[in-house]
Amino acid sequence: MLLISCPVCGVEGDETEFRYGGAAHIERPASLDPENISDEAQRDYLFIRKNPCGLHFERWVCARGCGKWFHAARDTMTLEFKAFYAITDQPPKLAEGAPAGPKGRGGRT
Amino acid sequence: MQRYSIFTLARNAANYHKGWGRAWRSAEPRAQYDVIIIGAGGHGLATAYYLAKEHNITSVAVVEKGWLGGGNTGRNTTIIRSNYLQDESAAIYQLAHRLYEGLSQELNFNIMFSPRGLMMLCQTEHELRSMTRNAHANRLFGIESRMISPKQVKKKVPIINMSAGVRYPVLGALYQPRGGTARHDAVAWGYARGADMRGVDIIQNCEVTGISVARGRVNAVETTKGRIRASKVAIVTAGNTTRLTDMAGLRMPIESVALQALVSEPIKPVLDVVIMANTVHGYISQSDKGELVIGGGTDDYNNYSQRGSFPALQHTVTALVETFPIISRLKMLRQWAGIVDMTGDRSPIISKTDVAGLFVNCGWGTGGFKSIPGSGFVFADTIANDRPHPIAEPFSIDRFLEGRFVDESVAAGVAH
Ligand SMILES: Cc1cc2nc3c(=O)[nH]c(=O)nc-3n(C[C@H](O)[C@H](O)[C@H](O)COP(=O)(O)OP(=O)(O)OC[C@H]3O[C@@H](n4cnc5c(N)ncnc54)[C@H](O)[C@@H]3O)c2cc1C
Numbered sequence: 390m391l392l393i394s395c396p397v398c399g400v401e402g403d404e405t406e407f408r409y410g411g412a413a414h415i416e417r418p419a420s421l422d423p424e425n426i427s428d429e430a431q432r433d434y435l436f437i438r439k440n441p442c443g444l445h446f447e448r449w450v451c452a453r454g455c456g457k458w459f460h461a462a463r464d465t466m467t468l469e470f471k472a473f474y475a476i477t478d479q480p481p482k483l484a485e486g487a488p489a490g491p492k493g494r495g496g497r498t
Numbered sequence: 499m500q501r502y503s504i505f506t507l508a509r510n511a512a513n514y515h516k517g518w519g520r521a522w523r524s525a526e527p528r529a530q531y532d533v534i535i536i537g538a539g540g541h542g543l544a545t546a547y548y549l550a551k552e553h554n555i556t557s558v559a560v561v562e563k564g565w566l567g568g569g570n571t572g573r574n575t576t577i578i579r580s581n582y583l584q585d586e587s588a589a590i591y592q593l594a595h596r597l598y599e600g601l602s603q604e605l606n607f608n609i610m611f612s613p614r615g616l617m618m619l620c621q622t623e624h625e626l627r628s629m630t631r632n633a634h635a636n637r638l639f640g641i642e643s644r645m646i647s648p649k650q651v652k653k654k655v656p657i658i659n660m661s662a663g664v665r666y667p668v669l670g671a672l673y674q675p676r677g678g679t680a681r682h683d684a685v686a687w688g689y690a691r692g693a694d695m696r697g698v699d700i701i702q703n704c705e706v707t708g709i710s711v712a713r714g715r716v717n718a719v720e721t722t723k724g725r726i727r728a729s730k731v732a733i734v735t736a737g738n739t740t741r742l743t744d745m746a747g748l749r750m751p752i753e754s755v756a757l758q759a760l761v762s763e764p765i766k767p768v769l770d771v772v773i774m775a776n777t778v779h780g781y782i783s784q785s786d787k788g789e790l791v792i793g794g795g796t797d798d799y800n801n802y803s804q805r806g807s808f809p810a811l812q813h814t815v816t817a818l819v820e821t822f823p824i825i826s827r828l829k830m831l832r833q834w835a836g837i838v839d840m841t842g843d844r845s846p847i848i849s850k851t852d853v854a855g856l857f858v859n860c861g862w863g864t865g866g867f868k869s870i871p872g873s874g875f876v877f878a879d880t881i882a883n884d885r886p887h888p889i890a891e892p893f894s895i896d897r898f899l900e901g902r903f904v905d906e907s908v909a910a911g912v913a914h
């Protein structure tokens with residue numbers, strides 16, 4: 390069971406108190422250039438995923454807490470969180486396999 | 499390789515079963531093959547079998563990082579059905595179902611196909627309507643499938659809770675009389691033996707670590723047992739698909755998540771059909787040993803660990819307890835997970851790729867055991883002729899570019 394801490398309100402809980410929102414940092418082409426979106430760009434946005442075995446940047450929502458979305462970096466093989474960071478932040482620079490933060494839950498940013 | 503029959507059984511019994519030979523060779527890789535198949539799950543092995551049998555291509559290696567059938571094929575709950583909504587799906591699942599009917603004879607290996615009947619419960623008004631639509635679609639396609647009433651459900655399934663006031667009352671069911679189960683390991687073993695018999699090399703404990711592409715054409719794979727050359731390579735690695743396609747520089751519309759299942763302690767026979775309850779996300783059948791085999795929806799998040807989370811399991815069981823109160827006192831014996839490959843429209847990908855000679859067969863997600871024979875059959879044809887088999891064509895990877903989906907996510911809200 391995943392233990393998660395919300396970087397917005399600071400609450401800590403297991404995965405049932407949060408909800409997963411899939412891969413993060415995917416840019417919607419329509420909001421950059423609504424006139425000229427190629428089929429390829431639209432496909433990539435909707436369907437193509439990195440789906441890495443290892444470090445994954447993803448979105449979660451603090452469903453039973455403050456209700457805000459935030460980002461997390463998690464290893465999909467060990468299931469260890471490496472960092473939680475704000476929804477407006479770019480992914481932190483983390484070395485693959487870097488040690489997790491306190492109590493294995495990753496540090497807050 | 500010896501054929502199995504009542505006579506070989508008698509002969510071996512007289513000898514205290516000490517004379518049985520190996521069912522397949524333990525092959526070491528040659529330097530080159532016509533076709534390399536990566537992944538010895540049901541789909542990879544069936545593909546190898548039909549390449550040899552239907553297309554006479556026997557210079558084939560199936561390369562497997564662990565043991566054959568040790569992936570999702572050996573972890574699934576073995577539900578077989580073909581009552582899908584879309585014509586494209588009906589075609590491939592029906593082909594698979596038909597091949598399953600005669601597979602024990604064809605392979606000379608008992609796959610324990612058990613067409614015991616399968617019910618998809620309707621527990622909301624909406625579900626009743628969408629399943630009725632499904633029944634009509636199946637009939638139009640020539641698949642035997644019909645709606646049955648709550649009374650008929652109760653008659654076939656005495657342990658089901660029909661009392662008034664339940665949260666999700668049973669309003670009817672979509673019934674496929676020839677749906678059922680088969681022995682998962684036996685399907686992998688039977689195809690492995692059949693392929694091996696025809697000269698296919700099955701190379702276990704051999705992980706593919708690289709795919710070599712030159713001028714847009716595949717020419718070899720790197721493995722833990724060295725480089726193996728081939729002008730045709732097929733990736734059939736389910737939840738690990740992205741890792742393999744990354745090696746060839748392809749990008750895929752796939753995400754890997756965990757799907758779990760569990761079995762109870764064995765009890766006397768209480769259930770002789772397979773039941774799926776899509777609204778409450780659970781399904782249940784009883785094995786020949788008497789265990790109740792239970793499964794549900796996938797875990798939410800991307801996962802390669804082959805471990806599921808407890809809350810997902812709890813969700814499945816909680817939901818089923820109301821519909822089958824008898825299971826509330828059962829002890830659960832085992833629980834496990836497999837990593838399944840999910841596509842956006844919940845349909846598989848059987849396709850050529852942008853790299854010449856490189857093929858993929860993946861995206862079966864939570865429901866690809868039932869399709870193994872059909873998938874192997876059309877994929878072998880696709881590889882042999884270097885063009886999509888007509889039944890495979892709708893499942894090509896271009897559909898994500900063209901927006902030509904085979905949308906089954908509405909028809910089946912639950913893993914199966
Ligand atoms: C819990 C659970 C329940 C399910 N229930 C059902 C059901 O009731 N009915 C149904 O129809 N389907 C069901 N499924 C889905 C079904 O199991 C799969 O769709 C199907 O088995 C996929 O078969 P496959 O041959 O594609 O993959 P797999 O059987 O997973 O085989 C892929 C193989 O590739 C190998 N591999 C991976 N990477 C490499 C590498 N780098 N080099 C070499 N080899 C590699 C793996 O070791 C593995 O053996 C279920 C799945 C799970 C997990």
Ligand SMILES: [Zn+2]
Binds near residue numbers: 451457
């Ligand atoms: Zn919060």
